[in-house]
Amino acid sequence: MPFDFKLPDLGEGITEAELRRWLVKEGDRVREHQPVAEVETDKAVVEVPAPRAGTVQQLARREGEMVRVGTTLLLIAEEGETPAARPKSVGIVGELPEAAEPPATPAREILAPPLVRKLARERQIDLTGIKGSGPRGSITPEDLENVPAALPAPAGGGFGPEERLPLRGVRRAIARNVIASQRLTAFVTGTEEADITELWELREREQVTVEEHGTHLTFLPFFIKAAQHALREHPNLNASLDDAGEAIVIKRYYNFGIAVETPDGLMVPVVRDVDRKSILELAAEIQELGRKARERTIARDELRGSSFTLTNYGHFGGVFATPIINWPDVAILGFGRIAAKPWVHRGAIAIRKILPLSLTFDHRITDGADAALFLAKVVRYLEDPALLFIESV
Structure with a gap:
């Protein structure tokens, strides 16, 4: 009998993948462990090897399809084997039941x-x-987030040239996650501005020293430290909500998700234990996680477990924004474009470096007063960066 090769468990909780490209065709002779297909998950593009040698008898899936783990990919026959009488029927949602199969067992209690x-x-x-x-x-x-919702058919076009792009890979994961966030949180955004002229000068002074360690110093490690210090006094923003248990879960650790733009879309690697790391250590880790995210070599565990999230959209020119909460976190702090502006400094007008900040938080967990006080605390640390070192443990 031909060997029924199903999409194997890809690990890290992945339940499905997009079949990007076949690396073989029907009639090809394949070796054991030879890559036969290229699939894409929301994390990486990987090659799937053949579990045995033989001849490809049938490709059961089309390129571009989403394939669930355990679903037939192809049939492999040894020399001299004959085709199976009738392979299992395969539809776009997996194997279809055959007429000869026994009826389904009664549904379990939900x-x-x-x-x-x-x-x-x-x-x-x-x-x-x-x-x-x-x-x-x-x-x-959380269990519902991996289940596709029944969507209405899209309206017809006909008003001009159109291009239809499949929603796959990272972009599909982003779409699923942001919809979950918007649906499951009562989100509100507050804004503030900080005079970071002193921080700007500090970074300029220490850039050469940091580069001697093989790392480029951005403002993000300072932003991380300022947020982490402020969260000590405002712990409700370093939390999640257990809806089923009706409880606020205060995180006594500081794992920060850092939004990273990649060619495939936005990814959020997690820097763990930021309260135990120096500015230099944070700079090196951010640089390494960003590289792995852009190269699609980042591990799934490195994208999980955040307690709070930061996004630096100012790097791309934005000023203020309403960043979307990285659910199940309850808050995300965004940083806009730093600009030279006239500012009242020590009673006189001066040109200073001004940073816009935007905090989106879940109003079910905390209120506007707490969020405003948190933002004010972050501003204080950024305007007087010496406090970061004085108050560090």
């Missing part, structure tokens, strides 16, 4: 709290068959 059932109704998701990760197998809001 354990899901009211919030999850409400979200499922809104997204037109069938809870049957979803494996819950909560207590006694109950379905949580």
Whole structure:
């Protein structure tokens, strides 16, 4: 019998991948461990090797399709083997049941709290068959994020030239995550400005020293330290919300997600334990994580576990923004373009380096007063960077 080669478990919790490219065609002879397909997950592009030698009898999937783990990719036959009488039917959502197969077993009891059932109704998701990760197998809001919602058919075009691009890979993950954030948080954005002239001069003075260690010093390590110090006094912004348990989870660690622009879209690597690292260590780690994200070699665990997120959109020219919360975090701090502006400094007008800040927070967890005080604390650290060193532990 031909060997039914299914998409293997790619690890790190990945449940599906896009078939980007076949590396073989029907009739080709393949060696054991020879790459036969190139697939893309929301993290990386990887080659899938053949588990055995033989002749490719059938390619069961088309390039560009999303393939779930455990779904047939191709059939491999040894020399002299004959085709199977009838391969399993394959549809765009996986293997289809055959007429001769026994009827499905009765549906199990669905354990899901009211919030999850409400979200499922809104997204037109069938809870049957979803494996819950909560207590006694109950379905949580997080379990719904990997389930595609039933969407209405797009409106017809006809008004001019159009191009249709498949929503795949990193862009698909971004779309899923930002929709989850907008749906699951009561987001509000506050803004502030900081005179970072002293910080600007400090960075200029120490740039050569840092480069001697093989690292480029940006403002981001200072932003990280300022936010981390301010979060000590405003812990509700370094938290998440357990909807099912109706509890605010205060994080007693400081793992910061750092938004990184890549050719494939935005990724958010996580710098862990920022309270235990120096400015120099943070600069080196940010540089390394950014490289791995752009090269698509970053591990999935390096994209998980943030307690707070920062995004420096000012690098691309933006001023103020309403950054989207990196759910399940409850806040994200954005930094705009630094500009030379007339500013009142020590009672006189002077040209100073001014940094815009935008904080988006979940209003269910904290209020505008707490958010404003947090922003004011961040501004204080950025305007007087010596405090970062005086108050560091």
